[in-house]
Amino acid sequence: MSEYYKKFLKDSEQVAFDTFHREKINNTIEKYNIAVRSGKRQYENLDLAKNRAAGIKHKVLENLDKYLYEFELNFENNGGRIIWAPSASDALKAIVAILKRNKAKLVVKSKSMITEELELNKVLENESIETLETDLGEFIVQVANEKPYHIVTPAMHKSKEEVVELFSEKFGIDKSSTPEQISAFVREKLRDKFINADVGITGVNFLIAETGSLVLTENEGNGVLTSSIPKIHIAISGIEKIIPTLRDLDLFLPLLAVHGTGQNITAYNSIISGPKQNDETDGPEELYLVLLDNRRTEILKHKELRRSLSCIRCGACLNACPVYKNVGGYTYNSTYTGPIGAIITPHLRGMNEFGHLSFASTLCGKCTEVCPVNINLHELLLINRQELVKFGIVSKKERQAQKWTYRVLKKRKRMEIANATLKNRAINLLFKKTWGPRRTLPVFAEKSFNKIWEEKNKEKNKR
Secondary structure, eight states: OOHHHHHHHHHHHHHHTOHHHHHHHHHHHHHHHHHHHHHGGGOSOHHHHHHHHHHHHHHHHHTHHHHHHHHHHHHHHTTOEEEEESSHHHHHHHHHHHHHHTTOOEEEEOOOHHHHHHTHHHHHHHTTOEEEEOSHHHHHHHHTTOOOSSSSOTTTTOOHHHHHHHHHHHHOOOTTOOHHHHHHHHHHHHHHHHHHOSEEEEOOSEEETTTTEEEEEESSSHHHHHHHSSSEEEEEEEGGGEESOGGGHHHHHHHHHHHHHSOSSOSEEEEEOSSOOTTOSSSOSEEEEEEEOTTHHHHHHSTTGGGGGGOOOOOHHHHHOHHHHHHOSGGGOSSSOHHHHHHHHHHHHOHHHHGGGGGSOOOOSHHHHHOTTOOOHHHHHHHHHHHHHHTTOSOHHHHHHHHHHHHHHHOHHHHTSSOHHHHHHHHHHHHHHHHOTTSOOOOOOSSOHHHHHHHHHHHHHHO
């Protein structure tokens, strides 16, 4: 049992019985669910849109080398510079090198899960480079010295009162401040940072192969400012974010918005096709794109699991998952949480350490149902479990239990060899601890269905 597994069990039990915490999460998620149901009404045929999106992503993943080459050619023709990063350490070295070469002292960042994957803020802090999150939710968790709680809503776990208390402690604001006043305070605080920043760092929502363009979609305008005001813009993207053409945005941007926040489309959508040109007044003088692998090609090797790389990071599967809604985001101890995180994290960070996440699921299939690109998430969780068994990454106790269960269930005579009393004693002896102290073990009936069926047939024959 890995240390991460032990921590998961401990943390999930604590959070699951924290009723105040669960109330906050479920209230926020329910608001999203209402908005998403409303947003879906814009579609005459949502299933068709999802099928089209799934088909495009499938085509890209099956021909990823071709699309990456096409993107690279067009991006560099536009004046951008690509840095290929096989690993997280390669990406971090390249980013730090750019910052040091330009003597950067202040970096502004827009919301980006991939920078969380790299733990970029910690690295830049160690290099004495001030790094400021500019998304309101990200700013809140940064001030609290925490990590994002949810893919879409980083500060989902904090109530209004907790945010006011935090800002009062850190910045001295009035404890009677409203959310609007807090937003205004943060906006004012960040304005000078945008103007004086040496470098802006963003993630990427989509990479367009046809035009060599980066696409950013957000609701606060901080991404627009981060990518356009500083003289240098560094974008970071996973290699899987490619879509073939500009026209495909007509499909993907609404799908992402609807399934993420319930909007018809997000407020700010930027298409960046290179650094500032000679006849332009706005934009960075230098544009870099760090293309990160970081074991994504390992997932790509799996014929079934590669579908998980279609994910557009909308967060819908998190909001649908009964496990996530009970144990929350931090218990996963991973950048990517919920069903999608449970699938990709073991491959990105190691099966031995994070394989247990694939068992943090009821396999109800709700995650698959809500996915805008039709990823069969609950089936991929089962494939991960098969991988764990295949490579022997399960406890000796579990292997023995499976072995004897298989032997007993394989033949009817073995199942009927003991009466109900002995069966119940055996189940209690073997599984009571595993089943948990808060659940009652199922009880064997005095007569099995097979026995009842036999008796009924005997009576029938007598007649």
